[in-house]
Amino acid sequence: MLFRQLFDRDTWTYTYLIADTDSKEAVLVDPVLEQVERDLQLIGELGLTLKYCLETHVHADHITGTGKLKELTHCLGIVPEKAQVNCADRHIKDEEVLKVGNIDIKAIASPGHTDCHFAYLVNQNHLLTGDALFIRGCGRTDFQSGNAGDLYDTITERFFRLSDDTLVYPGHDYRGHMVSTIGEEKEFNPRISHKKRDEFIELMNNLNLPHPHKMMEAVPANQLCGKI
Template structure:
């Protein structure tokens, strides 16, 4: 499996490239509109054909690059089931498997940060957690129909994966790039207590709204057409 971790410095967003070198098929997870040219250049350099753009959820902090990438490559835009994105080519359900060449990417429903959220597990080893689980943290639950108790249950679902599973988050604000399920179970400070303690913690974070929320949510419901 060919794998690249890409970063947008303005929004601290990770985009992930997963590809099968033999077939040349590729998927991008959570592309960012300002980085479309970077992503297209990388695909061209590596001789890859973009098959899917996968969204973990409808983002509130950046605008997706899916629409522009779809125009350039004829890829399919994929969103979680229940996401209000009428322009998506299709949605995926919990447990559904997408094939990128010989690579299997399994969708894992992980609502809570938003009411429609998917993590994606590539070849059983690389887990792309979106905003459900961060490195030593997790996504907030105070807007877009988020629910702290639901997020706790989703994270516990991820914690049942093999301990060596690599965790690649949708964002990181401290320069961290990768973790494992075992590390997050042991060291994630937000998951130290039980469900009730987690809900209390998340309900009292009092965070400011993301800077781009008024722009990003409607744009992402339109696949990034701005």
Template sequence: MLFRQLFDQDTWTYTYLLADFNTKEAALIDPVVEKVERDFKLLNELGLRLKYCLETHVHADHITGTGKLRELTDCEGIVPENAQVSCASRSIADREILKVGAIGIQAIATLGHTDSHMAYFINGDRVLTGDALLIRGCGRTDFQSGEAGTLYDSVTQRLFSLPEETLVYPAHDYRGHLVSTIGEEKQWNPRFVGRTRSQFIEFMNNLNLPDPKKIMEAVPANERCGNALIAK
């Protein structure tokens, strides 16, 4: 399996490239519109055929590159079930498995950061956690129908139940971390360690963080597969 972690410094976003060496089928998870040229060039250099662009959720901090990549490659653009993205090729359901060559990508519903969010468990040894679980942190719950108690349940019951050696690859990092493990996060993540569900809810409800800079632009654009609204 080819596995690449790609970074957009402006929005601190990780995009992930998966590919099967034998079939040359590939998937991109959480592409960023400003990095489409980079990603398309890499696909061509490696001789890969993009089969899927997968979103972990409807992002509020960057505009997805899925729409442009779909035009360039004829890939499928896939969003979590219940996401309000009518232009997507289709949605993916909890526990559904996509195949990219011999690679298995299993969707794990991890609601709470938003009301439609998936993590993707890859080949049984690594999980792309989106914004649900970050390295020593977690996503916010104060917009896009987020709910702190639901996020606590998603992380502690669904993600923390994966094998402890499972590699954790988040959608963002703001401190220079690349990868963690489920075991590390269960032991060291300060958002969860030593906090009950009610304590977590109280903590998350009192973060008082400013809105993401691009939220007014990004959310409506991402509900249109990365196509920004055109003023008339």
């Protein structure tokens, strides 16, 4: 398996390129519009065929590159089953397995940051957590039908029940971290480690964070697969 973590500095967003080295089929998870040229160059250099663009949710902080990549490569755009994205080619369901060559990508419904959020478990040991779980943090829950109680349940009942050595790859990072493990986040994540559900809800409901500066353009654009 080829696995690459790519970063957009303007929005602190990670995009993941995953490919089967035998068939050369590839998927991009959470592509960013401004980085389409970079991603296509890498795909071309590695001799890959982009089969899918896969979203964790309808993003509020950046515009997806899925629409542009569909135009240029004829790949399919896939979003979580509850996402209000009518232009998507497919809506993936909870626990459905997406095949990319010999790679299995299992969809995990993970509401809380948004009500439609999904994470993806790649070959049983790489967990792409999107905006649900960060390294020593988690996604906010104060807009887009977010719910702190749902996020607590997602992290503790769906993520933390995976093997402790499962690798955690988040959708964003703001402090220079690239990868963690489930075991580390159980023990050291200050947002949720050793906290009861009501404690987590109180903490999340009092963060008082400013809205993402691209929110007003990003959400409607992403509901149209990245068309501005």
